[in-house]
Amino acid sequence: MRIHLHNPTNDPLFDFSLPMWEDAASRAPDIGQGHQVSVGRTASDFAAAMAEAEALVCDAGVIKTYFPCTAPRLKLVFLTNAGLDRLAPFDWLPPGVTLMNNRGTHAAKSGEFGIMSLLMLANRLPAMVTNQRAGRWHKLWGSVIGGRAVTVIGLGTLGGAVAEQASRFGMTVTGVRANPAPHPACAQVIGTDELDAALPGTEFLVLACPLTEATRGIIDRRRLGLLPPGAGIVNIGRGELVDQDALCDLLNTGHLSGAVLDVFTPEPIPEGHRLWTTPNLVISPHTSSDDPATYNPYSLDIFLDNLRALRDGKPLPNRFDIARGY
Numbered sequence: 001m002r003i004h005l006h007n008p009t010n011d012p013l014f015d016f017s018l019p020m021w022e023d024a025a026s027r028a029p030d031i032g033q034g035h036q037v038s039v040g041r042t043a044s045d046f047a048a049a050m051a052e053a054e055a056l057v058c059d060a061g062v063i064k065t066y067f068p069c070t071a072p073r074l075k076l077v078f079l080t081n082a083g084l085d086r087l088a089p090f091d092w093l094p095p096g097v098t099l100m101n102n103r104g105t106h107a108a109k110s111g112e113f114g115i116m117s118l119l120m121l122a123n124r125l126p127a128m129v130t131n132q133r134a135g136r137w138h139k140l141w142g143s144v145i146g147g148r149a150v151t152v153i154g155l156g157t158l159g160g161a162v163a164e165q166a167s168r169f170g171m172t173v174t175g176v177r178a179n180p181a182p183h184p185a186c187a188q189v190i191g192t193d194e195l196d197a198a199l200p201g202t203e204f205l206v207l208a209c210p211l212t213e214a215t216r217g218i219i220d221r222r223r224l225g226l227l228p229p230g231a232g233i234v235n236i237g238r239g240e241l242v243d244q245d246a247l248c249d250l251l252n253t254g255h256l257s258g259a260v261l262d263v264f265t266p267e268p269i270p271e272g273h274r275l276w277t278t279p280n281l282v283i284s285p286h287t288s289s290d291d292p293a294t295y296n297p298y299s300l301d302i303f304l305d306n307l308r309a310l311r312d313g314k315p316l317p318n319r320f321d322i323a324r325g326y
Contacts, residue, residue, distance in 0.1 A: 111161030121232030126258030146170030154209025221246035
């Protein structure tokens with residue numbers, strides 16, 4: 001297969017290289033060998049490769065820059081992003097081309113970031129950071145998280161990893177997803193129609209679901225108000241999942257004890273935005289789930305897993321369902 005790996009122009013920490021491809025191929029010799037592979041960065045690299053490429057591996061930024069394009073032999077597009085909402089409505093995708101994401105790449109990092117955030121909230125670190133910035137000595141005591149209640153919205157790669165870590169720490173985990181099938185890390189899994197009933201007993205709320213029309217604004221001002229006084233929030237999904245102004249208001253009033261946010265509306269956060277001065281809020285600049293040391297190798301492993309499934313006539317595990325949005 002003729003495969004092209006195209007790097008973004010502005011993020012060298014996440015560059016592909018031919019040695020990186022060769023390492024991935026050596027880990028999966030049954031499917032990784034015998035391909036014609038190129039790596040590019042410039043517009044001319046892209047145009048030359050697309051004349052022959054059957055598979056393209058790149059990030060969403062490359063798609064936004066170069067598509068639609070002339071790619072007469074293209075069959076597969078593998079994106080090194082899990083959430084592809086910013087590429088909707090997908091009319092750029094050539095007819096007959098299969099679209100895949102890299103779901104699975106983020107599991108280890110997002111699980112560790114999630115449990116770190118829950119530990120920070122339980123130990124009042126957001127409030128301590130606020131006091132530090134103000135030069136104020138004010139003693140705050142945290143508590144252990146074992147036995148405390150966390151609700152995780154979304155049990156895919158990100159949310160599932162957070163739920164597993166929380167369970168290891170002895171937390172009581174409620175999972176929320178459209179299809180409320182059981183999850184081994186959760187004491188219970190409920191559908192989104194039961195979310196209102198779960199929120200009053202939620203000490204910590206983790207948002208880790210994809211952004212779709214069904215999840216946009218899922219935590220609005222009313223639902224934020226259903227959380228008990230002193231609850232904490234973690235968002236590693238998308239900024240548009242939550243009413244950001246309402247969240248800031250409840251942090252200002254003290255109804256919420258703290259928040260750790262990795263995603264925002266808009267991104268990057270503009271200078272002077274209220275998020276920068278909202279108390280008891282820790283800001284992570286959309287880096288919670290990405291480890292530069294492992295991100296591309298994991299993504300290539302997943303890409304080759306999908307090539308193996310294609311060869312064997314099996315469903316592609318990372319095929320992106322445009323209708324569902326994930």
